Amino acid sequence: MPHLNTLLGTLHPEEMGMVAVREHILWGSSGWEFDPRAWPRIAKVFEKSFNELLDFKLLGGQTFVECSGIGAGRDLDFLVKLTAVTGVHVVASTGFWSDAHTPAHFRRYGADDFARLFTHELTVGIGHTRIKAGVISVGNGAGGMSELETAIYRGAVRAAKATGAALITHGIDTARRQIKIFQEELLALPRVVFGDCDRIIDLERDRWLAGLGACVAYDNVGLEAWSDLPYAMPDQWRAELVAQMVASGHGESVMLSAGSKVANLGRGGAHLSNVGNLLRYFVPELEKAGVAQEAIRAILVGNPKRVLPIQRDSAGGAA
Amino acid sequence: MTQTVNGALASAQLGVVAVREYVIRARPGWEHDPWLELDRPAAFDAIVSALRAFKTLGGGTIVEAGGTLCGRDPEMLEKLASASGVNIIASTGLAGEEATPAHFQHSRIEAADLADLMADELTTGMAARGMRRSSVRAGAVVTANGPDGIPDIGERALRAAALAARRAGVPVFTSGSAQARRQLELLTLEGLPMECIVIGHCDDRKAADLRRDMEIVGMGACVAYDHVGWEDGSAPHALSDERRAELVKGMVDAGFANRVVLACSAIGCALGMAASKHATSHLLGSFVPRLSKAGIGESALHTMLVENPRRLFAAEPGR
Numbered sequence: 001m002p003h004l005n006t007l008l009g010t011l012h013p014e015e016m017g018m019v020a021v022r023e024h025i026l027w028g029s030s031g032w033e034f035d036p037r038a039w040p041r042i043a044k045v046f047e048k049s050f051n052e053l054l055d056f057k058l059l060g061g062q063t064f065v066e067c068s069g070i071g072a073g074r075d076l077d078f079l080v081k082l083t084a085v086t087g088v089h090v091v092a093s094t095g096f097w098s099d100a101h102t103p104a105h106f107r108r109y110g111a112d113d114f115a116r117l118f119t120h121e122l123t124v125g126i127g128h129t130r131i132k133a134g135v136i137s138v139g140n141g142a143g144g145m146s147e148l149e150t151a152i153y154r155g156a157v158r159a160a161k162a163t164g165a166a167l168i169t170h171g172i173d174t175a176r177r178q179i180k181i182f183q184e185e186l187l188a189l190p191r192v193v194f195g196d197c198d199r200i201i202d203l204e205r206d207r208w209l210a211g212l213g214a215c216v217a218y219d220n221v222g223l224e225a226w227s228d229l230p231y232a233m234p235d236q237w238r239a240e241l242v243a244q245m246v247a248s249g250h251g252e253s254v255m256l257s258a259g260s261k262v263a264n265l266g267r268g269g270a271h272l273s274n275v276g277n278l279l280r281y282f283v284p285e286l287e288k289a290g291v292a293q294e295a296i297r298a299i300l301v302g303n304p305k306r307v308l309p310i311q312r313d314s315a316g317g318a319a
Numbered sequence: 320m321t322q323t324v325n326g327a328l329a330s331a332q333l334g335v336v337a338v339r340e341y342v343i344r345a346r347p348g349w350e351h352d353p354w355l356e357l358d359r360p361a362a363f364d365a366i367v368s369a370l371r372a373f374k375t376l377g378g379g380t381i382v383e384a385g386g387t388l389c390g391r392d393p394e395m396l397e398k399l400a401s402a403s404g405v406n407i408i409a410s411t412g413l414a415g416e417e418a419t420p421a422h423f424q425h426s427r428i429e430a431a432d433l434a435d436l437m438a439d440e441l442t443t444g445m446a447a448r449g450m451r452r453s454s455v456r457a458g459a460v461v462t463a464n465g466p467d468g469i470p471d472i473g474e475r476a477l478r479a480a481a482l483a484a485r486r487a488g489v490p491v492f493t494s495g496s497a498q499a500r501r502q503l504e505l506l507t508l509e510g511l512p513m514e515c516i517v518i519g520h521c522d523d524r525k526a527a528d529l530r531r532d533m534e535i536v537g538m539g540a541c542v543a544y545d546h547v548g549w550e551d552g553s554a555p556h557a558l559s560d561e562r563r564a565e566l567v568k569g570m571v572d573a574g575f576a577n578r579v580v581l582a583c584s585a586i587g588c589a590l591g592m593a594a595s596k597h598a599t600s601h602l603l604g605s606f607v608p609r610l611s612k613a614g615i616g617e618s619a620l621h622t623m624l625v626e627n628p629r630r631l632f633a634a635e636p637g638r
């Protein structure tokens with residue numbers, strides 16, 4: 001039956017509540033573990049994570065999807081304890097974020113090797129544990145989809161089909177290429193979430209993706225002018241995008257998240273925001289933009305509940 | 320003094336040194352592979368036996384040349400050295416481009432940053448798993464590059480190796496001898512004296528070149544024929560020991576015994592990659608007898624196996 005794998009075991013979809021679909025605790029490109037100057041003070045990171053998750057929870061949030069994936073900072077022991085002490089349902093993801101986040105050991109993998117690895121993490125456990133990933137999270141770096149990334153995407157699709165897991169992608173610049181791969185591999189689009197849709201604003205693209213049955217995620221909420229990242233923008237713009245999607249009848253295809261990172265495992269380029277801000281500041285921003293309460297609830301609760309749990313039968317049913 | 324994993328040792332006590340061996344060898348990220356498991360007790364026993372066999376034949380010290388990224392476990396090296404009675408000199412340094420993770424490839428990490436990282440491993444302690452710095456220090460720097468040029472990261476790694484080696488007073492061992500001239504250029508550009516440089520893998524079948532080797536030693540650096548025993552044609556670099564012995568003989572006959580060092584590049588425990596079919600003991604059990612038979616006398620053998628490493632590891636910090 002449909003269920004969501006969290007760090008502490010399975011969840012009924014009705015237990016998910018309000019969901020932040022794309023967040024990070026620790027985040028770094030592959031190799032950070034070898035560079036002591038990139039290491040955070042782990043006790044401080046735990047305290048900060050604890051506070052931020054409780055903040056999210058006190059504002060009504062219940063489920064937190066950690067999208068870092070293999071090797072990019074996903075730290076099981078850390079996440080298990082964080083889930084247990086906060087009571088927030090933390091979901092780990094399987095997959096590789098991009099070429100730059102794929103460690104050397106896996107760089108000789110082909111699509112079927114990736115599919116086997118992701119399937120194992122979703123159905124048996126991560127590494128040598130029995131702790132299962134809940135979603136597949138893959139992406140590509142700037143500048144198109146490399147050969148390795150193409151194999152990762154194809155592996156992700158094959159694992160999604162084999163397990164019934166949802167697929168969240170990061171790399172909106174390759175949306176058309178992704179759609180082509182999903183169609184070639186016969187993946188039903190209603191189980192796919194295109195992340196980073198507020199990285200390059202394109203309402204027509206988002207409506208096209210929604211029309212195909214996929215979901216779009218505006219998942220950098222709160223990344224405003226304080227950041228020097230080129231895709232920082234006022235939250236008001238994001239809210240307007242959501243309002244326009246809802247107005248054109250695509251509310252059922254929208255998801256939201258803050259894309260927060262508690263700790264950046266690298267040097268410079270900090271991109272830290274807080275998952276609580278999604279509910280504290282952005283929900284009022286949506287109301288200001290004229291999005292109705294029910295539509296907001298659908299976006300934060302209904303859509304993740306429909307799309308994210310592992311389910312074998314209903315794939316394609318919502319198209 | 321030489322920094323071994325068990326502390327500082329007078330270089331006169333190193334005895335016969337195999338200058339490039341691998342204890343555990345894996346590509347970065349191997350620990351995320353659910354089908355790969357380090358059977359630590361079994362690996363420990365196997366490695367201790369291999370080291371004892373080397374010791375029984377007269378061996379004193381190995382240089383563990385895996386560097387920072389490829390499966391190194393500082394505390395295990397310490398225990399292996401104690402249990403076997405063979406000195407182990409651990410190494411810091413990056414791997415070839417393919418195995419060097421994105422974190423280090425990023426251009427914001429400059430040669431000076433990498434030099435700090437390596438110098439810390441030489442003077443304070445090597446990074447260990449779990450974001451922990453061990454108190455076990457490296458005593459050599461390694462670098463690696465492919466045959467077709469030195470990429471940007473390789474260049475930064477070589478410059479960093481020179482800076483760190485100067486600071487700590489240790490030698491640099493390169494590999495990828497097809498680029499030997501460029502290696503020497505970059506290392507000396509950063510002020511590393513020729514007598515602290517060992518150009519490694521000069522017995523690569525695809526790059527063996529006796530005239531080049533004579534040119535290198537003419538400049539004052541050492542050359543290493545460090546893949547003794549890798550004869551099997553399944554490895555593209557494999558060369559017969561017969562041919563390898565001819566290279567050594569050529570150097571000795573030309574009067575360059577004082578610039579030649581030897582090793583097996585044997586792998587004690589390979590994780591997710593091909594293991595060697597031979598162990599370090601092959602150097603003294605098989606190759607040295609072959610050299611004797613080829614007419615290389617005791618004193619030249621002693622020079623290559625004992626005196627040259629002793630000189631390399633007797634450098635003082637701050638050069």
